[in-house]
Amino acid sequence: xxxxxxxxxxxxxxxxxxxxxxxxxxxxxxxxxxxxxxxxxxxxxxxxxxxxxxxxxxxxxxxxxxxxxxxxxxxxxxxxxxxxxxxxxxxxxxxxxxxxxxxxxxxxxxxxxxxxxxxxxxxxxxxxxxxxxxxxxxxxxxxxxxxxxxxxxxxxxxxxxxxxxxxxxxxxxxxxxxxxxxxxxxxxxxxxxxxxxxxxxxxxxxxxxxxxxxxxxxxxxxxxxxxxxxxxxxxxxxxxxxxxxxxxxxxxxxxxx
Amino acid sequence: xxxxxxxxxxxxxxxxxxxxxxxxxxxxxxxxxxxxxxxxxxxxxxxxxxxxxxxxxxxxxxxxxxxxxxxxxxxxxxxxxxxxxxxxxxxxxxxxxxxxxxxxxxxxxxxxxxxxxxxxxxxxxxxxxxxxxxxxxxxxxxxxxxxxxxxxxxxxxxxxxxxxxxxxxxxxxxxxxxxxxxxxxxxxxxxxxxxxxxxxxxxxxxxxxxxxxxxxxx
Numbered sequence: 001x002x003x004x005x006x007x008x009x010x011x012x013x014x015x016x017x018x019x020x021x022x023x024x025x026x027x028x029x030x031x032x033x034x035x036x037x038x039x040x041x042x043x044x045x046x047x048x049x050x051x052x053x054x055x056x057x058x059x060x061x062x063x064x065x066x067x068x069x070x071x072x073x074x075x076x077x078x079x080x081x082x083x084x085x086x087x088x089x090x091x092x093x094x095x096x097x098x099x100x101x102x103x104x105x106x107x108x109x110x111x112x113x114x115x116x117x118x119x120x121x122x123x124x125x126x127x128x129x130x131x132x133x134x135x136x137x138x139x140x141x142x143x144x145x146x147x148x149x150x151x152x153x154x155x156x157x158x159x160x161x162x163x164x165x166x167x168x169x170x171x172x173x174x175x176x177x178x179x180x181x182x183x184x185x186x187x188x189x190x191x192x193x194x195x196x197x198x199x200x201x202x203x204x205x206x207x208x209x210x211x212x213x214x215x216x217x218x219x220x221x222x223x224x225x226x227x228x229x230x231x232x233x234x235x236x237x238x239x240x241x242x243x244x245x246x247x248x249x250x251x252x253x254x255x256x257x
Numbered sequence: 258x259x260x261x262x263x264x265x266x267x268x269x270x271x272x273x274x275x276x277x278x279x280x281x282x283x284x285x286x287x288x289x290x291x292x293x294x295x296x297x298x299x300x301x302x303x304x305x306x307x308x309x310x311x312x313x314x315x316x317x318x319x320x321x322x323x324x325x326x327x328x329x330x331x332x333x334x335x336x337x338x339x340x341x342x343x344x345x346x347x348x349x350x351x352x353x354x355x356x357x358x359x360x361x362x363x364x365x366x367x368x369x370x371x372x373x374x375x376x377x378x379x380x381x382x383x384x385x386x387x388x389x390x391x392x393x394x395x396x397x398x399x400x401x402x403x404x405x406x407x408x409x410x411x412x413x414x415x416x417x418x419x420x421x422x423x424x425x426x427x428x429x430x431x432x433x434x435x436x437x438x439x440x441x442x443x444x445x446x447x448x449x450x451x452x453x454x455x456x457x458x459x460x461x462x463x464x465x466x467x468x469x470x471x472x473x474x475x
Contacts, residue, residue, distance in 0.1 A: 046317065047370035180349045200339050208348075216353045220321035229351055232344075 002089060003097035010101020011108065014067055020109050023059050027113050030055060031120040045126025050219045052120055056113045057141060057215065064106035064145050065168050066161070068152035071098040072252070073161040092249035095153065099245045103149040107142045114138055132224035133217045140230075143237035144212035148172060150241040151207060154248035157255065172209055179210030207240060307379030313371045314388065320358055366396050372405075380412040387422050394426060402426060417446035421461055428464050433472035440465040 014020070034048035072095070075081040084094050118134075121127040127134065148168060155164035174182070186199045211233045214225060224230070316323050360367065372389030375382050386409030393402035406423045413419055424439035443461050448454065 046367040180353075183345065183349070197339075204341060208345075211348050211352055214352050216321035220317075222320070222354050225351055229348065233348065233352075 003093040003100065006084065006089075006094060006097025007101035007104060010071060010098060011105045014101075014105035014109075020063060020112075023063060023109075024112055024116070027052070027056060027059065027116050031116050035120060035124060045124060046219050048124060049117075049121060049127060050215070052117050053137075053215055053219065056110070056117050057213075060106065060110035060113060060141065060145060061148060061172060063109050064102070064148050065152050065165050065172075067105060068099070068102035068149040069156050069161040069164040069168070071102050071153060072156045073164070091253045092246075095157065095249040095252045096245060099150055099153040099248065102153060103146040103241075106145045106149055110141060110145055114141075127218075131218075133214065133222070136224050136230055137214050137218045140212040140214060140233060140237075143234055143241075144209055147207055147209070147212075147237050147241045147244075150244040150248070154244045154251070157248045157252040171207060175206055176209035176213060179206075179208060207244075208236070212237065303378040304382075307375045307382050307385065310371050310375040310378060311382060311385045311388075314368045314375075314392075317368050317371060318359060318365075320360055321353075322355055322357065365392065368392050369396070376409065376412075380409075383409070383413060383416055383418055386413070386419055390422055390426065394429070399430060403430075415446060417443040417448065417461075418457060420446065421457055421464075424468075425460070425464055428468055431471075433468045433475065436468040437465065437472065440468065 031052050034052055072081070075084065075098075081094075085091070118129065121134075122129065151171060152164050152168040155167045159167065182203065186196075186203055216222065217225070225233075369389070369392060372385050372392065375385035376389065379385075386406060390402045390406035390409070393399075393405055403423070403426060406419060406426060410416075410419045410423065420439045420443035424436045424443055427433075427436035427439060440461050444458075444465065447458055447461065449458075
């Protein structure tokens, strides 16, 4: 049983749970409400797009974090980890499999929710689906979910699932919504040499979720990101995820089970 | 994990209510003037949500760019010599553009749902009623502009500013008698209780005199 088989198992486990289906029904309900409610004399395309998009993005994060946090911790708590470890697989394969499974399941959940958004845009006729910014936003969100799952799995190798959820959500909220202001703040609080260098290094090491948020470009029609920059962000997300999973595998390898 | 999800949701709910109770003076339940579902469900937190919705109109007017974004733009950085600073600044600027621009024409209609949301959440949000009515007028929906400000007056019958704005709207629509009636009510209700009150009084006098003149000459 390799890492990919474990990943497949994680996806099946997730799809058996009911949370995702409840969320999907709620998002469909929201999209229908936006479709039919009399908001104003306009089609209110941006308003509907903005609301459904923000909810979809937030909900996908909300689904991904607990999903990734329970991958390893529940195996350890229920002792099923011994079943995996008794097979001829390395611990890194197990960690990689669990992280990949969580990321794939989160991406699948997000894909379904995104499909609802696309259907709404199509029927409302307020967004040109050929607009590359929408598909860039999708790709960036999937990469952000992979990164978030990697970070959560990393925390779950040493913390409890509640701890992993808390640390991951804190990092996500701090960087996604406060990233640019933290950068400005470093300038004012850290004026001396060493403090400045340390703050800057810590800032660089943080997962920059804010780069993956281009909802403003999509909602307000600012157009797609330049291709080079888009590729750089994707590369950054992928490299960061691989690095964090490698670190998680290293930590898990040294863990006494 | 299920129990943790419930706990986190419960904790978030309690924190929201606590925040609302601190930030909104005198946390109050549903407004007696409105049976809106949002007000019934969310209670005092609706005032915060309404203010947020109202502020969104400014964000939409500037195509997603907030005033804070523009203030921070172009500041010289002391970190310029540090590695990757240029790339990070560029990524921040490109993912969320910070160029000052106003939406125009049909795009202006995109502001309207936020005004509606703001007044549904807090029917006492006078600025939302006033600005909403103006933007309905500006985007050419005169009937909805009148309807909107009239609904505001029904929810806030003692506020002179709403009568002033409806009087001005009627003046623009050349409904002189209705304009005079509203401006006279505004004059009666006028209170010197804000920075803009003196200006408002001048506006009441100006439009009232003009409406009377035009009614005579009509």
